[in-house]
Amino acid sequence: MVNFLMAIKLKYNKKEHPEDLVEHMSKGYSISSWCAKHKISRKTFDSWLLRYREFKRAHDLAKTGAQSWWEDLGRDMALGGNAATYIFNMKNRFGWADKQDISVQAVKPALIIGHDASETNIKIEGNDIVELPNRRGKGKAKA
Numbered sequence: 001m002v003n004f005l006m007a008i009k010l011k012y013n014k015k016e017h018p019e020d021l022v023e024h025m026s027k028g029y030s031i032s033s034w035c036a037k038h039k040i041s042r043k044t045f046d047s048w049l050l051r052y053r054e055f056k057r058a059h060d061l062a063k064t065g066a067q068s069w070w071e072d073l074g075r076d077m078a079l080g081g082n083a084a085t086y087i088f089n090m091k092n093r094f095g096w097a098d099k100q101d102i103s104v105q106a107v108k109p110a111l112i113i114g115h116d117a118s119e120t121n122i123k124i125e126g127n128d129i130v131e132l133p134n135r136r137g138k139g140k141a142k143a
Helices: 016-025 031-038 042-051 053-078 083-094
Strands: 122-125 128-131
Touching: 016 031, 016 053, 031 042, 042 053, 053 083
Parallel strands: none
Antiparallel strands: 122 128
């Protein structure tokens, strides 16, 4: 008995596959469901993206169509459905994330050695300590 998976050798169809991919994903379906429909692996799908320029263009268009479909659904859900399910889907499928503003400031401690602290001139630029000539014009302060 021949393994049925070995018997299937689907060839890329330049006319049908790009068009069908756009149509399929524009209904909200995933790449995986398209692969299952055509009995190909995700590895084969990815190799077609690299090999066939028109398939890559169709894929780009199909992703936009899928996201548009889900955004339309989200509008409907916002008006009376389950918003949590929608948000979960968009985060996982389209890279949505909660906005987080994080600010980190680093301060370098400096040990200034001089005869008199009033004689030492420094300026901090970003994370760097810049030595300035001392007030008496006798060279640079030590840092």
